[in-house]
Amino acid sequence: MNDMRMETAATSGQDEPVQMNMIQAINSALDVMMGRDPDVVVMGEDVGYFGGVFRATAGLQQKYGKNRVFDTPITECGIIGVAVGMGAYGLRPVPEIQFADYIYPALDQLVSEAARLRYRSAGEFISPMTVRSPFGGGIFGGQTHSQSPEGIFTHVSGVKTVIPSTPYDAKGLLIAAIEDNDPVIFFEPKRIYNGPFDGHYDTPAKSWAGHADAQVPQGYYRIDLGKARIARAGAALTILCYGTMVHVVENTVAKLGIDAEIVDLRSLVPLDIDTIEASVRKTGRCLIVHEATRTSGFGAELSALVQERCFYHLEAPIERVTGFDTPYPHSLEWAYFPGPVRIREAINKIMKD
Amino acid sequence: MTDSIESGAVTDGQGRNLPPLQLHVPEPPARPGESADFTHFDIPAADAAPRPDEATHPSQMRDFAYGLVRVLDEDGHAVGAWDPKLPADTLLKMLRYMALTRAFDGRMFRAQRQGKTSFYMKSTGEEAVSIGAALALSRDDMCFPSYRQQGILIARDWSIVDMMNQIYSNKGDRMKGRQLPIMYSAREAGFFSISGNLTTQYPQAVGWAMASAAKGDTRIAATWCGEGSTAEGDFHSACTFASVYRAPVIMNVVNNQWAISSFSGFAGAEATTFAARAIGYGIAGLRVDGNDVLAVYAATRWAADRARANGGPTLIEHFTYRVEGHSTSDDPTAYRSAEESSKWPLGDPIARLKQHCITLGIWDEERHAAMDQELAEMVRDAAREAEKNGILGHGLHHPMESMFQDVFEDMPWHLKEQQQQMLDEWKAAGL
Numbered sequence: 001m002n003d004m005r006m007e008t009a010a011t012s013g014q015d016e017p018v019q020m021n022m023i024q025a026i027n028s029a030l031d032v033m034m035g036r037d038p039d040v041v042v043m044g045e046d047v048g049y050f051g052g053v054f055r056a057t058a059g060l061q062q063k064y065g066k067n068r069v070f071d072t073p074i075t076e077c078g079i080i081g082v083a084v085g086m087g088a089y090g091l092r093p094v095p096e097i098q099f100a101d102y103i104y105p106a107l108d109q110l111v112s113e114a115a116r117l118r119y120r121s122a123g124e125f126i127s128p129m130t131v132r133s134p135f136g137g138g139i140f141g142g143q144t145h146s147q148s149p150e151g152i153f154t155h156v157s158g159v160k161t162v163i164p165s166t167p168y169d170a171k172g173l174l175i176a177a178i179e180d181n182d183p184v185i186f187f188e189p190k191r192i193y194n195g196p197f198d199g200h201y202d203t204p205a206k207s208w209a210g211h212a213d214a215q216v217p218q219g220y221y222r223i224d225l226g227k228a229r230i231a232r233a234g235a236a237l238t239i240l241c242y243g244t245m246v247h248v249v250e251n252t253v254a255k256l257g258i259d260a261e262i263v264d265l266r267s268l269v270p271l272d273i274d275t276i277e278a279s280v281r282k283t284g285r286c287l288i289v290h291e292a293t294r295t296s297g298f299g300a301e302l303s304a305l306v307q308e309r310c311f312y313h314l315e316a317p318i319e320r321v322t323g324f325d326t327p328y329p330h331s332l333e334w335a336y337f338p339g340p341v342r343i344r345e346a347i348n349k350i351m352k353d
Numbered sequence: 354m355t356d357s358i359e360s361g362a363v364t365d366g367q368g369r370n371l372p373p374l375q376l377h378v379p380e381p382p383a384r385p386g387e388s389a390d391f392t393h394f395d396i397p398a399a400d401a402a403p404r405p406d407e408a409t410h411p412s413q414m415r416d417f418a419y420g421l422v423r424v425l426d427e428d429g430h431a432v433g434a435w436d437p438k439l440p441a442d443t444l445l446k447m448l449r450y451m452a453l454t455r456a457f458d459g460r461m462f463r464a465q466r467q468g469k470t471s472f473y474m475k476s477t478g479e480e481a482v483s484i485g486a487a488l489a490l491s492r493d494d495m496c497f498p499s500y501r502q503q504g505i506l507i508a509r510d511w512s513i514v515d516m517m518n519q520i521y522s523n524k525g526d527r528m529k530g531r532q533l534p535i536m537y538s539a540r541e542a543g544f545f546s547i548s549g550n551l552t553t554q555y556p557q558a559v560g561w562a563m564a565s566a567a568k569g570d571t572r573i574a575a576t577w578c579g580e581g582s583t584a585e586g587d588f589h590s591a592c593t594f595a596s597v598y599r600a601p602v603i604m605n606v607v608n609n610q611w612a613i614s615s616f617s618g619f620a621g622a623e624a625t626t627f628a629a630r631a632i633g634y635g636i637a638g639l640r641v642d643g644n645d646v647l648a649v650y651a652a653t654r655w656a657a658d659r660a661r662a663n664g665g666p667t668l669i670e671h672f673t674y675r676v677e678g679h680s681t682s683d684d685p686t687a688y689r690s691a692e693e694s695s696k697w698p699l700g701d702p703i704a705r706l707k708q709h710c711i712t713l714g715i716w717d718e719e720r721h722a723a724m725d726q727e728l729a730e731m732v733r734d735a736a737r738e739a740e741k742n743g744i745l746g747h748g749l750h751h752p753m754e755s756m757f758q759d760v761f762e763d764m765p766w767h768l769k770e771q772q773q774q775m776l777d778e779w780k781a782a783g784l
Contacts, residue, residue, distance in 0.1 A: 041567070067567040073597055078556045078590030085497070085560025085574070088545060091567075093560075105586065112550045113557070119759045121538040121546035122529045126762075158760050181762045226765065270765035 017215040021208045022193045025167035025216050026056045026132070029174035030094065032220050034064050037092060040178060042069045044079060044096030044132075053098055054134060054193060076102055080109035080131065084117065087127045094178060100135035100187060101147045114183040115158035130177040130184045135163075136244050136291050137328050138191035138201065138337055146328035148243075148292035153185045154268045154301065160184045161268040162225055165192065165246040166213035169266060172223030180225060189243035197244055198251035199339040226270035230279075234261040237285035237350055240276060240302050242266065245289045245338065252340040258347060260287075268298055276302070277309050284315040285350045291338060294322040316353035319346045379618030383690035391698045399426035399642075400433030404651075407659040411637045418628035418638035421672060424647035429708035435651040441715045447488060447646055448710060449724060451480040451703045454504040456728040457513055460736055461520055465534075465681045469744040470520050472534045476501045478644065478676035478694065481702035482577075482607050484508045485649025490575060490603075490657055495565075497545045497558035497576035500535055501607065509542045513732065517739035522750065525742030529751045529758070551582035555591035555604065562602035562660075563594070573601040573660045575653075580627050580670075581612025581620045592634040592668070599665035603656045606630075606668065607643065609675035614688035628670035636666050643671030644699040646706050672699070753779065 020028060033040045042057055042064075048071040051058030061069040072079050076097055083093035097103045103110075114127040137146030153161045162177055162184055164170035170188065177184035191197050195207040208214035231246050236259040241249050246264045253260045261279050265271065280286045286306050288299040299320045306318055321338045329336055362370045383389045402422045405414060424436050431438070439447075458475040465473040476483065483504025490496070496505050506516060518525035520534040528538055538546035545561075548554060558576030565572050578588065583606055595602050606627045610617050620627070631638025637659065641652045649671060656667035674697040678685040710716035743749020757764060757772040764772075 041564075073590070073593045075586075075590040075593060077586050078559075078594050081553060081556025081587055081590060082560030082563060082594055084553075085557035085562075086564040087560075088557065089495075089561045089564035089568075091564045108550055109553060109556070109587075113548060113553050117546060118762070120528065120532050120536070120548075121540075122527055122531065123759050124527075124538050124540040125546050160761070270761075271767070273766060 015217045015219045017217050019209060019214055020167045020171075020216040021195070021214065022164070022167045022170050022188065023054055023056050025171040026174055026188065027058060027060070028216065028218065029171040029178070030057060030060055031063070033175055033178045034060065034068060036220065039090060039092045040068070040094060041086065041091050042094045042096070043072050043083065045072055045074055045098045047071060047096050052096065054190065056132070056188075057096065076104075076106035077109055080106040080114065083129045084109060084113050084127050087114075087129050088117075088125050092178060093129045095129060095131055097131060097133040099141075099145050100133045100149050101144045103131075103133060103149060107152075110153075110159065110183070110185075111156050115156050118182065119158060126181055127183045128181045130174070130180070130186050132174070132186045132188060134190035134193070135187040136189045136191055137333060138197060138244060140330065140333055141328070142330040143327040146333070148187075148290065148323065150185070150187055150268060151292055151296060151298045154298050158182070160225055160270065161187070162266065163187045163189065163243045163268065164266060165189065165231075165243055165264050166211070167208055167216050168213045169223060169229065171216055172221050173225065173266060175220065176222040176225050179222065184225070187243070191244045192247060196247040199248035199337075199343075200251075201334050201337075223266070225267045226272055227266065228272035228275040229264040229266055230261065230275070231264045232260065232262040234259040235283055236260055237287060237347065238263060238276075238279040238283045239287045239289060240265060241289040242268070243291070245291055248339060249289055249343060252343045252347070255340070256344060256347060258351070260347070273305065273309070276306065280306050280310040281313045284313050286310070286314070286318045287321065287343075287346055287350055288318065289321045289338060289343060291323050293325045294320065295325050297322055316350045319350050321346045379616070379623055381616035381618065381689065383693065385686055385688065385690060387690050389690040389692040389696045391696055394698055396698055397421050397423070399423040402433065402435060404434035404655070407655055407662060408664055409637070411631070411635050414637050415632050418632055418640055419626055421640055421642055422648050422652050423642040423645050424651060425645045425705050425709055429705070429712040431647055431709060435648060437647055437651045437654060439647070439650070441713065443488065444706065444710055444713070445715065447484055447650075448703070448706050448716070449728075450484045450504065450508045451646065451706065452724060453728050453731070454480045454484065454507050455703065456725070456732045457503065457507065457516070460732040461517070462681065464520070464736060469740070470522065470534050471745055472681055473520065474500055474535050474680045475677045476503055478697070478701065479607060479609055479673050480504050481646035481649050481706075482605070482643050482671045482673060485646040486575065486605065486653040489650045489653035491572070493543055493572050494657070495543045495545065495558070495561050495572060495574045497554035497561070497574060498547060499551070499554065499577045499579060499582075499607070500547055500549070501579070502577050503535065503537070506537060506539060506542055506544055509544070511539055511542045511544070513735045514738050515539075517736055518742055521739055521742065521744045523739070523743030523745070524749050524751055525739065526751070529755050552578045552585040552587040554578070555587050556594060558604070559591045559594045559600050559602050559666075562600040563598050566598070566601055571661065573603065573657060575603040575605065577605040577607055579612055580606055580608035580610070580617050580622065581615060583627055583630060584620050592630065592636060595666035596634040596636050599663065601660035601663070602666045603653060603660060604666060604668045606670045607673060608670050609673050611675045611679070611685075611689065613679040613683055616689070626670060628668060631668035636668050638668045638670070640670045640672060642699055643673030644702040644705065646702055647709075674699070
């Protein structure tokens with residue numbers, strides 16, 4: 001199926017949007033970029049012949065060959081280290097880390113090498129890699145297949161952190177990330193690979209079918225990094241979120257019938273501070289929602305920024321709804337997940353003042 | 354639960370008498386005040402090692418991981434199958450590069466002691482490892498060095514004033530004063546930016562080599578690390594990748610016996626050689642007399658020819674000795690026998706090549722003394738030239754705002770804001 005779609009994209013030359021889920025959109029972005037730039041290479045555990053454990057690289061090896069799409073040994077340190085070397089040669093590597101939870105062995109190569117190479121060599125060498133990695137919970141993955149480690153990377157100077165929430169954004173942002181001459185951590189919210197998730201785990205899963213943001217052009221387009229998206233315009237309060245939580249927030253807000261402005265950050269570094277500031281100045285209230293653990297999470301940075309810049313516009317304390325400061329528990333996944341109940345309580349608290 | 358009994362044995366829960374378990378914590382043969390003794394080293398004759406064909410399968414090469422490739426014998430003759438039979442002008446060039454490296458080290462070490470910079474690392478006794486390899490490689494082969502291969506830049510005729518500017522972190526430093534002294538970067542010299550984190554360059558070199566192979570290039574990569582940092586995961590990741598993809602890369606382990614104060618036993622030297630790491634990965638491994646520049650040259654040339662013929666990677670252990678401290682920050686007399694360097698059985702690489710050149714009749718003591726004098730003056734003049742651009746801590750650095758450049762290709766708003774805040778604060782403080 002993927003092969004057929006790619007063939008259509010390559011031969012038709014049309015840019016008619018078609019229905020895609022997030023995996024297909026990511027696959028399409030990789031396909032488009034590999035077709036445009038012979039220096040783009042895809043590497044990672046199981047990404048080659050098999051096409052990835054989530055199928056994001058399906059069909060790419062058959063189309064572009066083993067020199068450009070290849071399986072790797074199971075060593076994340078090695079995958080990223082090799083990608084740094086390939087970048088130094090002049091390639092544009094797109095390594096996949098199979099789960100974000102597996103990224104820790106690669107931290108030294110990411111933090112001390114990829115993120116610092118431009119700076120330490122004053123631009124002699126750069127590391128134009130995009131690290132794709134599925135992240136987040138809600139799939140009963142337990143503590144080693146559910147984590148949201150974005151805050152580790154936003155704390156590092158020299159690396160960008162991008163998180164899409166729709167198929168359309170996933171493709172446009174991934175293309176921009178691959179074209180970027182700096183290292184980008186591209187975290188893919190795997191709970192919404194196949195359909196938006198409203199936070200109600202006990203109701204049937206939805207697919208992307210019929211969703212406006214699942215209509216994806218087959219050819220090239222890019223969404224510049226550092227631009228947030230207003231997922232819902234509103235006046236009552238501002239909700240800052242990204243990834244899976246955008247959909248959970250949208251659904252909760254709809255059910256509450258509150259006129260919230262939902263800002264999908266899309267890129268944490270660089271951050272679209274202008275959109276955040278304008279929204280909070282307008283609404284006077286701010287809720288931050290993320291799935292990652294609370295302490296030193298990216299929500300803490302957002303809270304500080306909003307306080308610094310919008311203090312005299314705030315009519316209530318800034319609230320955070322986040323994962324708890326515990327490992328992601330398997331059986332208690334839905335107690336951990338910052339779902340509709342906790343979001344509703346936080347909104348009510350903010351609106352009371 | 355165990356119960357001690359008189360014999361020193363203990364009884365376990367199943368009633369068996371067993372010796373108590375013992376933890377082996379390695380201890381070097383000699384500590385300060387003790388006599389160094391290297392007589393237990395097995396040093397084969399210079400002509401002992403055969404030279405295999407470059408296409409030899411790694412499984413047929415295992416003995417080379419335990420032997421020692423040597424060329425120069427005790428009398429200064431080049432002997433055996435590995436003799437690269439270099440012309441006189443190449444030998445003299447090698448000698449000059451090694452001597453220049455040592456003169457450079459001497460001058461920069463002194464500059465650090467004079468307070469002109471924060472840090473320095475000498476390569477005394479290890480000059481052959483860099484110079485021999487650099488001359489055996491093609492000029493456009495890519496090097497991913499560790500912090501003690503300054504000899505590569507020197508052998509590639511890189512400007513020593515440029516190197517000194519980096520050491521002084523002054524306004525002439527192309528790296529804008531961002532890196533600790535000696536962490537050079539010289540793209541035009543095929544010299545990758547040096548990291549302070551150990552062995553990160555290993556998988557990077559393999560990646561570069563894989564890219565070169567994937568693109569059908571002719572260039573190969575070479576990388577260096579110390580024996581101590583072969584313990585890093587990066588080393589093993591790199592060996593796996595190099596083996597799996599038969600990457601055209603030469604992986605050098607500079608076994609100089611010491612990792613700051615930890616002797617090679619803490620990296621596993623009591624159990625086996627470092628070249629033997631290659632065997633488990635199915636990589637060709639060579640163990641080389643690292644104080645014999647002709648052996649280093651010959652082994653590197655062998656590995657380079659092998660890589661260029663799609664024969665895959667080679668791991669080379671250079672058996673050598675770190676004559677000085679790890680850096681200007683440690684005092685080796687605090688942790689090892691002061692006798693070690695004088696008793697080192699493989700000698701001084703410069704003295705050995707000098708003896709060889711004299712034996713050949715192409716060199717003599719007078720010319721050598723004159724060269725040393727000339728090189729000392731050259732590095733003195735270069736240091737004066739570099740010092741015109743400033744020395745560390747004396748104001749002649751890159752402008753303050755340069756701190757925020759090159760974090761990203763384009764400066765995002767938060768860095769612009771922090772940059773402006775810093776400038777405003779300094780202005781308000783009247784600075």
